[in-house]
Amino acid sequence: MAETIVMKFGGTSVAAPEDIKRAARRIVDARELGKQVVAVLSARGKTTDDLVAQAFEISERPLAREMDMLLSTGERISCALCAMAIHDMGHNAISLTGSQAGIVTDSSHTRARIIEVRGDRIREGLGADRIVLVAGFQGVSGDSRDVTTLGRGGSDTTAIAIAAALGADLCEIYTDVAGVFSADPRIVPGARKLPHLSFDEMLEMSSSGAGVLQLRAVEYARNHAIRIHCRSSFDDHPGTLVLAEDETMERPMVTAVTHAYEARVTLTGLRDEPGVAGRVFGALADANVNVDMIIQNEPVSVDQKADLSFTVASEDLGAATDVLAPLEVGEAIETDPRVGKVSIVGAGMRSHPGVAARVFSTLGENQINIEMISTSPIKISCVIAAGQVPDAVRVIHEAFDLGAEAVREEDPSGEHRPRVTS
Numbered sequence: 349m350a351e352t353i354v355m356k357f358g359g360t361s362v363a364a365p366e367d368i369k370r371a372a373r374r375i376v377d378a379r380e381l382g383k384q385v386v387a388v389l390s391a392r393g394k395t396t397d398d399l400v401a402q403a404f405e406i407s408e409r410p411l412a413r414e415m416d417m418l419l420s421t422g423e424r425i426s427c428a429l430c431a432m433a434i435h436d437m438g439h440n441a442i443s444l445t446g447s448q449a450g451i452v453t454d455s456s457h458t459r460a461r462i463i464e465v466r467g468d469r470i471r472e473g474l475g476a477d478r479i480v481l482v483a484g485f486q487g488v489s490g491d492s493r494d495v496t497t498l499g500r501g502g503s504d505t506t507a508i509a510i511a512a513a514l515g516a517d518l519c520e521i522y523t524d525v526a527g528v529f530s531a532d533p534r535i536v537p538g539a540r541k542l543p544h545l546s547f548d549e550m551l552e553m554s555s556s557g558a559g560v561l562q563l564r565a566v567e568y569a570r571n572h573a574i575r576i577h578c579r580s581s582f583d584d585h586p587g588t589l590v591l592a593e594d595e596t597m598e599r600p601m602v603t604a605v606t607h608a609y610e611a612r613v614t615l616t617g618l619r620d621e622p623g624v625a626g627r628v629f630g631a632l633a634d635a636n637v638n639v640d641m642i643i644q645n646e647p648v649s650v651d652q653k654a655d656l657s658f659t660v661a662s663e664d665l666g667a668a669t670d671v672l673a674p675l676e677v678g679e680a681i682e683t684d685p686r687v688g689k690v691s692i693v694g695a696g697m698r699s700h701p702g703v704a705a706r707v708f709s710t711l712g713e714n715q716i717n718i719e720m721i722s723t724s725p726i727k728i729s730c731v732i733a734a735g736q737v738p739d740a741v742r743v744i745h746e747a748f749d750l751g752a753e754a755v756r757e758e759d760p761s762g763e764h765r766p767r768v769t770s
């Protein structure tokens with residue numbers, strides 16, 4: 349049987365009419381190489397943002413179910429138009445909504461999770477020698493049969509889930525950047541395009557602000573061993589491969605610096621007794637609020653109260669304070685709607701001591717105060733003032749020699765980076 353390939357095109361790759369035609373050409377090229385092609389498309393350009401804005405022009409609190417009906421239209425437009433372009437190129441294509449493609453989800457509107465990909469109509473289409481286009485970012489609730497969406501950036505997850513269901517072992521993600529970089533090139537112009545990354549590194553990067561791939565997509569890819577090739581839709585250069593750690597040839601100590609902006613909540617005067625943290629985070633979980641960093645210290649003396657700080661996505665701040673206020677577990681809730689977070693990620697950190705010390709002293713030497721710290725075996729994150737984020741990214745990138753220049757000096761091919769030791 350012919351090899352099946354899943355190609356996903358992001359919003360900027362289908363924005364203007366010529367972009368849609370360019371995507372169609374790439375899809376047709378793959379078909380002409382004898383592959384069975386499924387393409388997952390995002391909404392064109394800023395369409396999803398515009399649709400969100402339209403909803404808020406009508407209502408202060410748009411119903412989540414109707415929000416999904418509205419937002420899911422963007423991806424359908426892209427697919428129908430791309431199918432037309434493919435027909436004009438002499439090939440047979442069919443576009444499907446997420447629901448028609450059999451993407452079955454739970455019923456949490458605007459952030460649904462995929463439960464199952466039935467994919468009968470995708471297979472039928474491929475069997476009939478057609479190119480199949482699937483609207484990204486959406487599915488249908490198995491319980492309510494309502495249309496759902498998968499959260500911003502969800503087309504990535506659609507593509508990976510379809511690749512898994514079809515038994516494809518590679519998913520190509522076409523975007524407006526050349527791949528995954530050692531830092532945001534808008535902040536660090538000398539950032540390096542990473543030839544490959546492990547799933548774990550990519551997971552940490554997606555969760556700490558690298559905007560290239562939706563976190564859930566990476567989780568899904570890791571769980572189903574789907575390699576991801578993240579690359580530009582505007583040229584033919586290879587991008588970044590995300591794959592299992594044992595397939596990556598090298599284990600640099602630090603791979604990349606990422607950054608993000610979040611909101612912080614501090615609960616002061618908490619009673620120091622069992623069950624308090626459980627109630628706080630239980631309430632947040634029930635409200636579907638994802639908590640990122642959490643810091644709590646044991647009060648220094650008996651009878652003293654504890655303070656607890658955590659960060660959440662800025663858009664979840666309102667929901668977080670809404671559910672915490674009635675709990676009455678402490679004296680006050682303080683919020684900071686915008687804090688910065690800078691993180692360094694690298695699988696080699698596991699076996700290299702001294703990385704944290706170097707990050708902290710680099711920030712210190714540059715007069716950047718660290719407000720919160722959290723770590724995983726392969727990531728160190730620091731919350732700092734939002735305004736200092738660009739500087740922090742630059743100095744850390746420099747301190748660990750992550751740039752393209754550092755690599756070129758030792759290896760003109762740029763493919764192998766030096767092992768930086770502490």
Ligand code: ASP
Pocket residue numbers: 358359390391396397422484485499500501502503504
């Ligand atoms: N169109 C949706 C968004 O802008 C989904 C996606 O592009 O992946 O978030």
Ligand code: MG
Pocket residue numbers: 358359390501502
């Ligand atoms: Mg996207």
